[in-house]
Amino acid sequence: MVGLPLSSIAVSQALGAVNILILFLSAFVAMTTALVRLGRLIHLPLVWILVGVALLISRYDLNDNHIVRQTREDTTKALTVEDAFDQWMSSRADKDLFSEYPVILVSAEGGGIRAAFFTAITLARIADRCPRMVGHIFAISGVSGGAFGASLFASAIKAWPSMRRTRTAI
Numbered sequence: 001m002v003g004l005p006l007s008s009i010a011v012s013q014a015l016g017a018v019n020i021l022i023l024f025l026s027a028f029v030a031m032t033t034a035l036v037r038l039g040r041l042i043h044l045p046l047v048w049i050l051v052g053v054a055l056l057i058s059r060y061d062l063n064d065n066h067i068v069r070q071t072r073e074d075t076t077k078a079l080t081v082e083d084a085f086d087q088w089m090s091s092r093a094d095k096d097l098f099s100e101y102p103v104i105l106v107s108a109e110g111g112g113i114r115a116a117f118f119t120a121i122t123l124a125r126i127a128d129r130c131p132r133m134v135g136h137i138f139a140i141s142g143v144s145g146g147a148f149g150a151s152l153f154a155s156a157i158k159a160w161p162s163m164r165r166t167r168t169a170i
Helices: 008-015 017-042 046-059 081-090 112-129 131-136 144-159 161-169
Strands: 104-108 137-142
Touching: 008 017, 017 046, 104 112, 104 144, 112 131, 112 144, 131 137, 137 144
Parallel strands: 104 137
Antiparallel strands: none
């Protein structure tokens, strides 16, 4: 918001969702009432004219101002799972220390904030108890909250310098 010392995010967080909805409905009722009264004064159905204009603009796509980004035809293809695994395996510095290299695949279920918390805290606790485990994770797959928790864990591992050293060294 230009000119106001408060940010719109701070104001909306302070007010809460219910109060913002009440403010919106109040403004909507005030504006439509003003349009109806002005329409009666000049003998034109302004609200219905406004609805008709909105429908016409929507029907003929006159409000489509979003550009869809397109890729070039010559872009490189994504790696297959086999190729990605081969690259990952060849980058393992500790692969000669094992007769059979342990590979960890993580699957996280959905379920909103509960699944996000459960996934992140479970992976973090396992990593706390066995830091070498982080270097053996090939892929993490998740949906909904589980994907959020998995990405939180991956971000924490990236930001945690001691885990990065352990991951590449062991």
